[in-house]
Amino acid sequence: QTVVTQEPSLTVSPGGTVTLTCASSTGAVTSGYYPNWFQQKPGQAPRLLIYSANNKHSWTPARFSGSLLGGKAALTLSGVQPEDEAEYYCLLYSGGGWVFGGGTKLTVL
Amino acid sequence: QVQLQESGPGLVKPSQTLSLSCTVSGGSIGSGSYFWTWIRQPAGKGLEWIGRIHASGSTNYNPSLKSRVSISVGTSKTQFSLKLSSVTAADTAVYYCVTQSYYSDSGHAFDVWGQGTVVAVSS
16 A cells, blocks of 8 residues: 655644645555545644645645645745644555655744 | 535544444435545644545555455445554544546546544553
8 A cells, every 4th residue: 555654753843934845655656546635733623735746725824835846846835924833644545545644843943 | 415424423442443434315325436534634734545446346545554454345335434453542533425426528526525534542
């Protein structure tokens, strides 16, 4: 079964920029993997930020953007706010099903 | 706007079958634009895709759970359900029902989530 890999943790300063990545054990992540990105805060359900690599939902703040970068899916936060401290998960379509990455704990410090 | 609400027992005994329902409001289970999905999350751990059902009745399941899981749509077409058999403590988790929306011009979005329901497997 496909394994999806994310950075376990990242730290960024307020106002800074950070990029989270999502890699697949099957090879380069392409648009056909339909990458979705979610933000989850403690005690809450995950919330969709980005779908199909680079599409924002209506509620997604402008500082969040998605892309395909170097064979991976990427989520970039520009002008990070304290409230962006959270767990971030990517989700990829692979082998007829969907597979989550292990999550990235983003600390804003 | 579609809204989802999970319901079901919060405690299940080992070896028994876990059964959850998800009530859909503001949208139609019969719409071909959606896949109706179950996702779970053990406490302090990551998310796991369990499976999905389409309005056509077609299903897809996580290979690691496929032998134990079944997702179906209720006769009223306002609910879809999850059944997971032969449960163990490893199945203890928060279970979410989720809408996977399909947009012909931009792909798939897991955009509507229920609040989640905690299920513990214990004797």
